[in-house]
Amino acid sequence: MIPHGIEVLWEQRDAMLAGFLTTFAIATAAAVCAGLLGLMLFALLISRVRAVALALAWLVDLMRCVPFMLFCYLIYYGLPSFGIVIGNLMAGIIALTIYNAAYIAELLRGGYMALPREGIEAGSAFGFHSWRLLLHIILPQVLLSSIPMLGNQMVQIIKDSAFLVIIAVQELTFAANEIQATYYVPFASFVCAMLLYWVLCLAVEGGVRAVLTMAEARR
Amino acid sequence: MGNGDYLALAAGAANTIAVSVLAIAIGTPLGLGLALIRWGQIRGLDSVVAALVSLLRATPAVTLVLLVYFALPTIGLELPRFAAGVATLALGSMAYNCEIWRAALLAFPPDQLDAARAFGMTRGLRLRLVVLPQIARAALPALVNEMTLLIKVSPAVAVIGVIEATRAAVRIGAATYNPIPPFLVALAIYIVVVGAFVATQRMLERRHRAGLFA
Numbered sequence: 116m117i118p119h120g121i122e123v124l125w126e127q128r129d130a131m132l133a134g135f136l137t138t139f140a141i142a143t144a145a146a147v148c149a150g151l152l153g154l155m156l157f158a159l160l161i162s163r164v165r166a167v168a169l170a171l172a173w174l175v176d177l178m179r180c181v182p183f184m185l186f187c188y189l190i191y192y193g194l195p196s197f198g199i200v201i202g203n204l205m206a207g208i209i210a211l212t213i214y215n216a217a218y219i220a221e222l223l224r225g226g227y228m229a230l231p232r233e234g235i236e237a238g239s240a241f242g243f244h245s246w247r248l249l250l251h252i253i254l255p256q257v258l259l260s261s262i263p264m265l266g267n268q269m270v271q272i273i274k275d276s277a278f279l280v281i282i283a284v285q286e287l288t289f290a291a292n293e294i295q296a297t298y299y300v301p302f303a304s305f306v307c308a309m310l311l312y313w314v315l316c317l318a319v320e321g322g323v324r325a326v327l328t329m330a331e332a333r334r
Numbered sequence: 335m336g337n338g339d340y341l342a343l344a345a346g347a348a349n350t351i352a353v354s355v356l357a358i359a360i361g362t363p364l365g366l367g368l369a370l371i372r373w374g375q376i377r378g379l380d381s382v383v384a385a386l387v388s389l390l391r392a393t394p395a396v397t398l399v400l401l402v403y404f405a406l407p408t409i410g411l412e413l414p415r416f417a418a419g420v421a422t423l424a425l426g427s428m429a430y431n432c433e434i435w436r437a438a439l440l441a442f443p444p445d446q447l448d449a450a451r452a453f454g455m456t457r458g459l460r461l462r463l464v465v466l467p468q469i470a471r472a473a474l475p476a477l478v479n480e481m482t483l484l485i486k487v488s489p490a491v492a493v494i495g496v497i498e499a500t501r502a503a504v505r506i507g508a509a510t511y512n513p514i515p516p517f518l519v520a521l522a523i524y525i526v527v528v529g530a531f532v533a534t535q536r537m538l539e540r541r542h543r544a545g546l547f548a
Contacts, residue, residue: 177525180521180524180525180528180529181486181521181524182485182486182487182488182489182500182524183486183487184487184489184490184492184500185489185499185500185503185517185520185521185524188500188503188504188507188513188517189513189514189517192504192507192508192513193513193514193517196512196513196514270392273392273394274392274393274394274395275394276394277394277395277396277397278394278396278489278490280396280493281396281492281493287397288394288396288397288400291397291400292400295400295404301400301401301404301405301408302401302405302408302409305397305398305400305401305404305405306401306405308397309389309392309393309397309398309401310389312392312393312394312397313388313389313392313393315392316391316392317388317392
């Protein structure tokens with residue numbers, strides 16, 4: 116049974132690899148976009164414009180109550196109602212980006228709240244204001260202290276990307292499911308997919324550790 | 335959206351709650367069991383548990399639910415959809431909760447254990463009367479946080495055909511060609527369910543604090 120499954124999987128390795136690469140590409144693209152959008156949201160969240168900051172904090176909290184799958188459907192089926200027609204891959208990346216940007220903005224805000232105020236006050240005393248204060252004084256410290264949390268969020272993006280199977284994005288779980296349905300080897304195909312997700316997540320963990328050691332060495 | 339649609343969403347919400355609560359009730363004690371295995375450094379088992387937990391924590395719920403539903407029958411274990419959904423979420427919850435319990439156990443002051451041993455308490459008694467009540471309180475916020483995360487991945491069970499809140503909303507949206515209203519109702523359902531868990535945590539913490547200072 117299991118040797119047969121492995122045999123089938125080896126024959127279908129191209130399909131599995133294609134799914135793996137798609138998952139990798141989606142997760143990377145979504146992580147970069149969510150990181151940038153998250154940074155912008157973070158800047159607005161800590162801005163002096165109270166109305167904007169409050170409205171945004173409320174939106175971020177709301178987003179953290181939504182299951183990703185519901186949000187994914189909302190983007191995929193909801194955007195056409197507003198006349199925006201996009202493909203399923205694009206819809207998936209947009210959903211991953213917006214959803215995770217909210218979490219990233221919130222975790223950066225957490226890092227900012229934990230910063231000692233003195234450094235920021237000294238920065239503004241030395242004439243750093245608004246975006247220059249943010250860019251040169253606040254962000255380097257916040258990003259450094261948030262590295263492990265950002266790594267966790269990256270793992271979350273990889274895992275969330277599997278939900279895109281429901282809007283027929285041909286990623287890793289989709290590929291495993293196709294092979295399973297065609298050749299009836301569910302055990303081998305899904306365990307293989309799990310191991311490949313594991314590889315991605317362990318790589319992220321390794322990356323986080325490497326960055327932390329590097330940061331420690333430069334101090 | 336007609337009355338039937340609201341009824342369908344309510345049935346979906348009931349499924350979401352049932353799947354989540356059952357998975358939490360199974361996964362939380364299992365996670366504690368795994369954490370105790372790692373804490374006790376039982377040779378051989380220790381590293382197996384560590385690897386299993388790491389693998390499960392890296393596995394998307396969608397992939398795991400497909401594995402449980404389609405692969406278990408090949409080894410003669412056929413689970414109905416609902417049970418497969420519960421089993422999947424419980425496995426994930428077990429892995430996450432193991433790490434939470436383990437962190438609480440590692441932070442537990444060892445001198446209390448020495449004192450309990452000096453009083454002649456057996457291992458089981460030490461665990462039940464000294465360790466568990468304290469780590470349960472320390473782990474509570476993280477456990478509840480994990481429960482809210484579980485509710486948010488629970489739509490994954492829709493992939494094998496369990497009609498929970500999200501799936502019910504999608505069906506109504508497809509039938510009425512107007513996806514936004516049912517999605518908003520589903521969203522409200524999740525906010526209420528997640529909110530109920532957070533409120534329970536706050537209540538337990540308040541009650542504990544009241545007990546401490548009484």
